[in-house]
Amino acid sequence: MNKKGHVLNGVLLAIGLGYVLEPAGDVATFRTIAMTLVPVTLGALLPDIDTEFGSHRKTLHNLLVLAVVALYPVYFDNLHYVWVGVLSHYVLDVVGSKRGIALFYPWDREFGLPVGVSTSSKYADAVTVLVTVLELAVVALFVHVVPGVLEAVVRALPYSPVEQFTTALAGWGVAPGLPAWFPV
Ligand SMILES: [Zn+2]
Numbered sequence: 001m002n003k004k005g006h007v008l009n010g011v012l013l014a015i016g017l018g019y020v021l022e023p024a025g026d027v028a029t030f031r032t033i034a035m036t037l038v039p040v041t042l043g044a045l046l047p048d049i050d051t052e053f054g055s056h057r058k059t060l061h062n063l064l065v066l067a068v069v070a071l072y073p074v075y076f077d078n079l080h081y082v083w084v085g086v087l088s089h090y091v092l093d094v095v096g097s098k099r100g101i102a103l104f105y106p107w108d109r110e111f112g113l114p115v116g117v118s119t120s121s122k123y124a125d126a127v128t129v130l131v132t133v134l135e136l137a138v139v140a141l142f143v144h145v146v147p148g149v150l151e152a153v154v155r156a157l158p159y160s161p162v163e164q165f166t167t168a169l170a171g172w173g174v175a176p177g178l179p180a181w182f183p184v
Contacts, residue, residue: 001092002119003048005128009092010041010085012129016136017084020143036081043069043085047093047101057110061090061101088135095134096127 001009017040018033019025046069050060069086072079093101093112097119100112117123154161 001097001124001128003045005096005119005124006044006048006089006092007041008125008128009088009132010044011037012132013044013084013088013135014040016132017139020136020140036084039079039081040085040088043082043087044089046082046086047089055102057093057099058102058105058108061093061103062105063103064105066090088132091135092128092131096124096131 014037015033017036018029022028022032047060047065048056050056050058054060066083066086069079070083072082090101090103093099095113095116097116098112100110102108103111117127121127
């Protein structure tokens, strides 16, 4: 996709994230959209900086770059949500365009799916919107469906895996166990 496509992807993704994370459509929804709009859009533009240096679709289109950007909020408490835009850029290039990306750079091999259109196609924007909707569906699944299913599975087990794990750790003397408020 070209830069216009990646901006479109970032903006739509932020609006969608607002409604997936805060579905009420109230102040919290719009606050979430505002909070994610700029970082996600910047992240969506970041990989294509490698059109100017390095090798395009390689130098900044790989899992190492994604990992570095994703670790910033964890270690430095900044650049929140930028990784969402970077990941979405990769998805759009892999799924929506003909050429793949070098996910494991410096290994040069480019990975893509046998779907998608050329970045100059008149359908490029439609494909971008479609891929964004699919991305949001996956996010909604992980936010609203997966936790409930996981909880149901854990409750259905005849034993408590979390409790067994913490008991084992305590037995080895490596952890004091979980805090009292933790729902085991
Ligand atoms: Zn790209």
